[in-house]
Amino acid sequence: MNAINLDTTRAETVITNGLSVDVEDWFQVGAFEDVIERDQWATLDDRVERNVHEILDLFDEADASATFFTLGWVAERQKSLLREIVARGHEIASHGWDHERVFRMDRKTFARDIERTRKTIEDCCGDRVIGYRAPSFSIDHRTPWAFMELAEQGYLYSSSVAPVAHDHYGWAEAPRFAFNPLPWDPMVELPVTTAEFRGKRLAAGGGGFFRVLPYAFSRWAIRQVNREAEKPAIFYFHPWEIDPGQPRVSGAPIKSRLRHYTNLHRMADKLRQLVKEFSWGRIDVIAHREATRLQAERAAKSSVAL
Ligand SMILES: [Zn+2]
Numbered sequence: 637m638n639a640i641n642l643d644t645t646r647a648e649t650v651i652t653n654g655l656s657v658d659v660e661d662w663f664q665v666g667a668f669e670d671v672i673e674r675d676q677w678a679t680l681d682d683r684v685e686r687n688v689h690e691i692l693d694l695f696d697e698a699d700a701s702a703t704f705f706t707l708g709w710v711a712e713r714q715k716s717l718l719r720e721i722v723a724r725g726h727e728i729a730s731h732g733w734d735h736e737r738v739f740r741m742d743r744k745t746f747a748r749d750i751e752r753t754r755k756t757i758e759d760c761c762g763d764r765v766i767g768y769r770a771p772s773f774s775i776d777h778r779t780p781w782a783f784m785e786l787a788e789q790g791y792l793y794s795s796s797v798a799p800v801a802h803d804h805y806g807w808a809e810a811p812r813f814a815f816n817p818l819p820w821d822p823m824v825e826l827p828v829t830t831a832e833f834r835g836k837r838l839a840a841g842g843g844g845f846f847r848v849l850p851y852a853f854s855r856w857a858i859r860q861v862n863r864e865a866e867k868p869a870i871f872y873f874h875p876w877e878i879d880p881g882q883p884r885v886s887g888a889p890i891k892s893r894l895r896h897y898t899n900l901h902r903m904a905d906k907l908r909q910l911v912k913e914f915s916w917g918r919i920d921v922i923a924h925r926e927a928t929r930l931q932a933e934r935a936a937k938s939s940v941a942l
Pocket residue numbers: 658660731735771772
């Protein structure tokens with residue numbers, strides 16, 4: 637029978653979500669900062685290169701492109717790795733110099749931190765750095781100067797806000813989706829993804845939540861954002877999260893160790909499923925799209941006001 641196909645689900649627009657990797661090594665994570673001093677870093681087993689290679693291959697399998705928010709400290713030591721990331725079609729953006737949280741810096745220190753990181757990456761890769769992710773999503777109500785400094789230094793987007801209440805980070809009052817943090821500048825902030833359940837926001841943008849909770853939770857959350865809110869999800873993880881062979885840090889609080897080491901051996905397969913199930917792209921592309929949409933919304937509002 638040659639019936640006309642009325643399957644409307646096919647017409648559903650596929651939303652491209654933002655895929656990102658925060659490029660830092662196992663000894664640079666916030667959870668271990670009281671146990672491992674920064675001046676020890678250079679003496680520790682460097683595993684970021686092998687882990688990033690594994691991630692690049694995994695992305696290739698699904699034809700997914702992504703943004704690698706990279707520490708300046710790593711960029712200075714891994715120039716050929718950075719060039720390979722770029723050559724394989726991905727974006728390099730800034731994750732700050734040495735993972736100092738933004739709310740622990742003053743504006744001048746922050747300005748130096750992001751300038752040094754940007755120049756190190758640009759000297760290595762050539763492309764202009766236009767994106768920034770604060771270490772541990774540490775831009776919040778305490779740092780009103782951070783967005784101003786980013787805009788002044790020419791950044792076009794930031795993905796530095798976790799609009800949720802959490803014990804280590806979070807800015808619960810921030811918008812859930814893309815917004816212009818400065819009314820006079822087109823720079824856009826893309827908060828990491830949250831889902832909504834019974835009026836509460838749940839962190840659902842990756843990292844430990846993706847690794848520890850069942851895959852079905854992330855699938856539900858991303859679908860909710862794509863279908864109900866019709867917005868792109870912003871997802872992140874770290875190279876050390878796919879590395880069960882990393883050295884174990886003793887002496888850190890039990891809660892930090894549990895969070896850090898749970899399900900490392902299952903992460904690569906979970907990621908494979910995720911990158912194949914949804915459509916993924918670089919954060920600069922998503923940022924450009926969202927900035928254009930916000931601009932159109934503002935223009936529409938001001939024409940109504942006229
Ligand atoms: Zn980080």
